[in-house]
Amino acid sequence: MPSERITISEVGARDGIQTEAAFIPTERKIELIDALTATGLKRVEAASFVHPKVVPQMSDAAEVMRGIQRRPGTRIGAFVPNSKGAEAALAAEVDDLKVGSAASEAFNELNVRMPLEKNLAVLRDIASLAKGSASRLVGVVGTAFGCPYSGPVDVERVARIVEAYSELGIELTYLADTTGMASPREIRAALEMLRPRFPAMTFGLHLHNTRGLGIANALAGLDLGVRDFESSIGGLGGCPFAPRAVGNISTEDFAHMAVQMGYSVDADIDALIACAKLAEEIVGHSISGMVMKAGKSTDLHAVPRENAAAPR
């Protein structure tokens, strides 16, 4: 029986909100982040320090950082693509500077407009800037299990990025299924190849539920000992490639499963459900979380007086 602790990195206020067409007012972003921090979650991503023209939704990153409550025990994270972003994030006292490269060259070229090796050089500059600060770098490998443009990804390219991250002193790397292309088979193959090769690196999973497999992929990771997961409250977010598709796995759905299986998580499920409902209210449309709609498996129903249509 597992009785181990899982650490969830909540990315709803960044990766989740990023796909929202309407600008979410700064004070509402702050409200959501503060609610998430108050649940006891140990890692909460608050913003992305990118060019406001590239991601207008994140143009208030510095303001958001100034406005949020800092709770001892919760590390606030932000995505930084370059030195300029890193400087701004360091000025804002971001705890975790999230840095990323995509394993797919096609995706890299589109995402950061430079080839992998050049992008890794940019990350070295970010690491130099962060040196001596209280902040740490956390790595993300994008499209680690498949690229929407070029298809299957060679795990050797993932390994090349992890090697570069190790050289930068990064100790935690999330393998990201950016557009939900992985099945448990790819999750297992990647972990089984990478973990013996990088024994000092902690591997986490950043999963999307685009094709309904996000929680199954999380299970595959859990079974192999992964204890670090990135997810989004209420399943906030979407997929830029398919308007009706969903984005990140839902934090409370994943936590609900983990707790039912005997794992410990840092937040109470009821508190997470309340945050998911707040997130839904803030974005103003239905989001994909399921436990927020169905209730927990331990929430029982009163026996009805009249028999309804019999389910099976």
Added chain:
Amino acid sequence: MPSERITISEVGARDGIQTEAAFIPTERKIELIDALTATGLKRVEAASFVHPKVVPQMSDAAEVMRGIQRRPGTRIGAFVPNSKGAEAALAAEVDDLKVGSAASEAFNELNVRMPLEKNLAVLRDIASLAKGSASRLVGVVGTAFGCPYSGPVDVERVARIVEAYSELGIELTYLADTTGMASPREIRAALEMLRPRFPAMTFGLHLHNTRGLGIANALAGLDLGVRDFESSIGGLGGCPFAPRAVGNISTEDFAHMAVQMGYSVDADIDALIACAKLAEEIVGHSISGMVMKAGKSTDLHAVPRENAAAPR
């Protein structure tokens, strides 16, 4: 690497449609069932021979059975709660008479208005009626992993039902997570207890995605060697206890994962996606299938000329 065949029992036209408020015209039910049969699926549930007052949506069961195409190799199933239903189903030449008891006594009392042992006696009557016919009985154990009224279910009660099914000559039993209360932990515990005890019984899983864990539960079953699964095209259906919650796992989402993992299924994924779109059109509202919205993981996208907001 698994290279084994999975047999999907499609229940969308029965368990899926059952929760629809509006009556689906008989000819549209027939259209959906024929489309499902044409994909090559080997088991398609077409109707429920229940009292029309209990489930008005199924009041045209006999008409549906008369109207559908029978394809060699596809077994048509129907749910039968009692002798009257069994007689009608036998007259309609249903291949698989699906019979069920709930492991939870509270659920049983509500579902069939009788205690378990009395219900098992009813199933013995059904078995007598079917004897000598070309039809076979297939067992379903409802609420095998939890009851929405009484909570956790003792696996010994599941074993009692499986024992009774064995005595009736039933060779295939689906353990049903009727309202989506299982996690992989309960799936594993039940299978590990039941399979050595009933070596002659083939165990399948009937899974619901109510709390987002349906596909993860399927993975847990697959990993333990389960090869028989019930699912609903497009994730058609809902949950009588929560208006915004979903029902059965989606056939094409599950099949898509299985194929990506190296398993074989009886139908082509594109053909299943086409059926899911037909099902959505027939019910006239959005349904929960995900691959039907996102596309297959092998469907690649053209590289855009302009860079959009960068996903991660």
